[in-house]
Amino acid sequence: MRNWPLSELSITTPRLELRHPSLDDLDELADRAAEGVHDAGYMPFTVPWSQGEPAERARSVVQYHFRTWATFAPDDWSLQLAVVHEGRLVGVQxxxxxxxxxxxxxxxxxxxxxxxxxxxIGTEMRRAVLHLAFAGLGARHAVTTAFExxxxxxxxxxxxxxxxxGIALHARxxxxxxxxxxxxxxxxxxxSPDIKIHNLDRCLPLFGLPASGFSEA
Known part of the structure; x- marks a missing residue:
């Protein structure tokens, strides 16, 4: 899409491709969510989107991606990349x-x-987005959280x-x-020299960065 540069963005690793999902990709990701992403009776997410019936889980995945596309802005963005392994959509990073x-x-x-x-796969896909953050976007810090x-x-x-x-308390x-x-x-x-970012330059203004590259100023 000429007017949505993120649609061309991807990251490749030795085993994976991480890419901005197409509508067909969203359908396949929804199928993965419907199949299940964790054991019954356990919730690993602070927002319990993976509860409910398979059709509800599938629909929530599609709706969430649509929301992130609609609200993407330089001062508040969320980039959700489809993860492809051996030709199959396996998850989201x-x-x-x-x-x-x-x-x-x-x-x-x-x-x-x-x-x-x-x-x-989980390690490799996280390594990929760290490469995007530090090598591609010029981040200085990356944070993550998980239930203990x-x-x-x-x-x-x-x-x-x-x-x-540090730690925080949540209700679950x-x-x-x-x-x-x-x-x-x-x-x-x-x-990681074996991780490559593709078609980032035209996307940089969407992150609030100069199209010619990031500035550390």
Whole structure:
């Protein structure tokens, strides 16, 4: 789409492609959500979108992406990328920023279809958006949060070298539960030469950055 440069944006890693989803991609992602993304009786998300019947989960995925497209602005954006593995849509890796031209801080979040978990895909897709944040957008900090019993997410975070950055309390199923926050500074990030960003330059103004590249000023 000529008037929506993000539609051309993608990141490639040795095993994955992360791309702005097409309408067909959204249909397939909705199918993944309908199949399930976590065990019954456990909620890993602060917003419990994955509850409900399969058709409700599928519809919520499509609606959420439409909302992020409609509200994308330099001072408050959320980029949700479809993750492709061996030709199949397997999940979503998101990255978001508020007042990013000033704060240079991003926050990540993701989900992965349950039958694709345990293969190292979650680590690789997070590494991809960290590359986009630091190498592509000039971020100075990346943060992420997870419930203290979300062991899979915490394992990815620790593997990538984030540092502890505090805790918060949330209500989950009418019970208090601790979320742990982590931070990675640009100087602690290790660049991955096998990760490539495609068609970013025309997208940069949407993030509040110059089209010719980011400025560290």
């Amino acid at each position: 998101g990255i978001a920023g508020k007042d990013f031209p000033v704060t240079r801080e991003v926050e990540s979040g993701s989900w992965l279809g349950r039958r694709f978990q345990g293969r190292g 019993d979300n062991h899979a997410s915490l394992a990815v975070t620790k593997k990538l070298g984030y540092r502890e950055d 199923d009418a019970e208090p539960v601790v979320t742990r926050r982590f931070r990675m500074r640009r100087e602690d990030w290790t660049e």
